[in-house]
Amino acid sequence: MTGSQRIPRHVAIIMDGNGRWARSRGLPRVKGHEQGVERIRPIALACAERGVEYLTLYAFSTENWRRPRREVRALLQLLSRAMDRKGEAYLEDNIRLRLVGSVERLDPALQQKVNEAIELNQHNTGLTLCLAFDYGSRAEIVRAARTIASDLDGSEVTEETIEQRLYTAGMPDVDLLIRCGGEVRLSNYLMWQSAYAELYFTEVLWPDLDEAELDRAFGEFSRRNRRYGALDGGGDA
Numbered sequence: 001m002t003g004s005q006r007i008p009r010h011v012a013i014i015m016d017g018n019g020r021w022a023r024s025r026g027l028p029r030v031k032g033h034e035q036g037v038e039r040i041r042p043i044a045l046a047c048a049e050r051g052v053e054y055l056t057l058y059a060f061s062t063e064n065w066r067r068p069r070r071e072v073r074a075l076l077q078l079l080s081r082a083m084d085r086k087g088e089a090y091l092e093d094n095i096r097l098r099l100v101g102s103v104e105r106l107d108p109a110l111q112q113k114v115n116e117a118i119e120l121n122q123h124n125t126g127l128t129l130c131l132a133f134d135y136g137s138r139a140e141i142v143r144a145a146r147t148i149a150s151d152l153d154g155s156e157v158t159e160e161t162i163e164q165r166l167y168t169a170g171m172p173d174v175d176l177l178i179r180c181g182g183e184v185r186l187s188n189y190l191m192w193q194s195a196y197a198e199l200y201f202t203e204v205l206w207p208d209l210d211e212a213e214l215d216r217a218f219g220e221f222s223r224r225n226r227r228y229g230a231l232d233g234g235g236d237a
């Protein structure tokens with residue numbers, strides 16, 4: 001990586017491919033999820049080191065509840081374990097945790113664990129690591145619309161009104177969205193926030209994502225020309 005590279009302020013990652021990672025090794029899918037959880041800290045630290053301010057990781061979508069009960073239970077157990085350990089590890093790493101999504105459907109003990117880990121790390125000043133859990137863009141926008149309907153008269157609604165009611169309120173838009181695992185779709189992820197994100201799709205499965213692939217994504221981001229609908233140079237030619 002060169003010093004002159006443009007670094008994305010907000011990186012979002014769709015952590016996909018855990019199941020295929022396990023299957024290719026003849027292991028049960030849950031082993032892929034376990035391996036996936038292990039990648040979170042190294043990737044977060046690598047992003048922090050490169051100057052990223054926000055990293056938003058898609059951990060569980062509103063549609064993932066459709067998976068077999070056993071798999072959902074295993075994923076919730078992993079979240080619980082990660083929150084036990086993470087509380088402390090993130091203090092050491094100066095990483096702030098934030099929830100982008102909801103814990104409302106979790107049992108109260110797990111909700112408390114997540115909230116405690118967030119609270120423990122709230123004064124950290126480094127990277128903000130956002131956990132997109134029970135997250136879906138459509139549900140997020142519906143939720144925002146509901147609060148607007150009860151708070152405001154429709155004529156007062158602007159883009160800011162909506163932004164302020166999303167889970168990501170106050171965060172910058174996504175600059176770089178990376179999807180692991182070879183699928184080329186958004187799967188209901190950060191659709192509002194990624195309106196002008198640069199998209200990077202890789203065949204690399206999430207449990208195999210390493211710094212070299214992250215740097216390829218950052219390198220590609222740095223070479224992209226972000227016009228935001230205007231002309232190059234931005235003048236009124």
Ligand code: IPE
Pocket residue numbers: 015016017018019020021059060061064075181
């Ligand atoms: C991503 O890996 C993790 C979650 C969606 C929770 P998958 O479980 O979707 O893995 P593949 O896509 O089946 O390989």
Ligand code: IPE
Pocket residue numbers: 014015016017058059060061064183185187
């Ligand atoms: C997206 O992956 C959700 C997460 C990574 C948490 P999926 O595996 O659920 O997406 P689809 O079903 O292939 O679109």
Ligand code: MG
Pocket residue numbers: 016017018181
């Ligand atoms: Mg998948």
